[in-house]
Amino acid sequence: MGARDPAEDLRLWRAWRATGDPAAREALVARCVPLVHWVVDRLGYLARGRAERDELISAGLVGLLRALEGYDEARGVPLAGFVVAHVRGAIRDAFRELDWLGRARRRQVRRAAEALAALEAELGRPAADAEVAARLGLSLEAYHALLEDAARMPWRTVVLARDGGDTTDDGAPDDVDDTRTAALPAREAGPLDRLLADEQARALGRAIASLAPEDQQLLHLHYVEERPFREIARALGLSPSALRRRHAAILLRLRGRLVRSA
Structure with missing residues (x-):
């Protein structure tokens, strides 16, 4: 995923949540979009051709926006990790709905x-x-x-x-951990x-x-x-x-x- 500065992620998120400024939101989204592409690169072998890859990217972007809306810094989870979890979860859901293999x-x-x-x-x-x-x-x-x-x-x-x-066999891309719940407290x-x-x-x-x-x-x-x-x-x-x-x-x-x- 490359080196990221968690403090900068958090600074941009705080600036957006404090002001609701569309420019601050745009800057935050732009900073996080590479995370979507990183996840798609990891799961891109699921797609047959550019059109299906674009489907994964679109689903991932939806997950990104939902993650930014739902993030709570009080939980102590890094923003980037929270975003990746929701992006992967969104792609997982999209893949299940399409059920390309059966x-x-x-x-x-x-x-x-x-x-x-x-x-x-x-x-x-x-x-x-x-x-x-x-x-x-x-x-x-x-x-x-x-x-x-x-x-x-x-x-x-x-x-x-x-x-x-x-x-377990829902056809969804779980070649990594089920990251929709990765940021949540796990059952002991x-x-x-x-x-x-x-x-x-x-x-x-x-x-x-x-x-x-x-x-x-x-x-x-x-x-x-x-x-x-x-x-x-x-x-x-x-x-x-x-x-x-x-x-x-x-x-x-x-x-x-x-x-x-x-």
């Missing part, structure tokens, strides 16, 4: 993960796309289309959601909550450690360094579509390994 397609993605895991267990090596397509009874083109759709799904939905898990986790979360984290860590180094590198670049896919594609010398498919295949591999180890 539940049936998401179930197909999870079935592909199971097939990939079984095939690689038999082969003792990573499976080629053509081999996975054959196992699924698909053409290579149809399998690549499935990977493209999987690349637009939240990573948690691909990797962690239970098959048919209606409570009980011992069982912590135990389950710790075990899931350990299992996911083991699955990631079992990946090829180049696959681990891609996950690190995107999820740890928070670099957009288009930037990673340039760095790795791949086309954006090839990188999306590779990323989706990694997520399928992770899901399959988690399911088989459960």
Whole structure:
């Protein structure tokens, strides 16, 4: 997201709320608009083409304006963090309403993960796309289309959601925390909550450690360094579509390994 001065964010917000001056509001919005683009860059792989990306930006701007109206500095939450939370929440809501993939397609993605895991267990090596397509009874083109759709799904939905898990599989972009509530006081986790979360984290860590180094590198670049896919594609010398498919295949591999180890 880059370096920001929280004091300047707060100064502009206070100036606007104290006076209601449209110029102060315009300056505050202009300062926060880059936060919308930062979130869209993180979630932009959900969009097919410029028109759908513009839909995400429009939804994010609505979230930005609502955040500025609803911000309460007495809660001690940084303004930028509050804005990002609401922008992501607005995009999440918009994505759910559009439901670009649908539940049936998401179930197909999870079935592909199971097939990939079984095939690689038999082969003792990573499976080629053509081999996975054959196992699924698909053409290579149809399998690549499935990977493209999987690349637009939240990573948690691909990797962690239970098959048919209606409570988590809404298709909304939750590849980061559910940030509409990130700035709110969380329910205190009980011992069982912590135990389950710790075990899931350990299992996911083991699955990631079992990946090829180049696959681990891609996950690190995107999820740890928070670099957009288009930037990673340039760095790795791949086309954006090839990188999306590779990323989706990694997520399928992770899901399959988690399911088989459960």
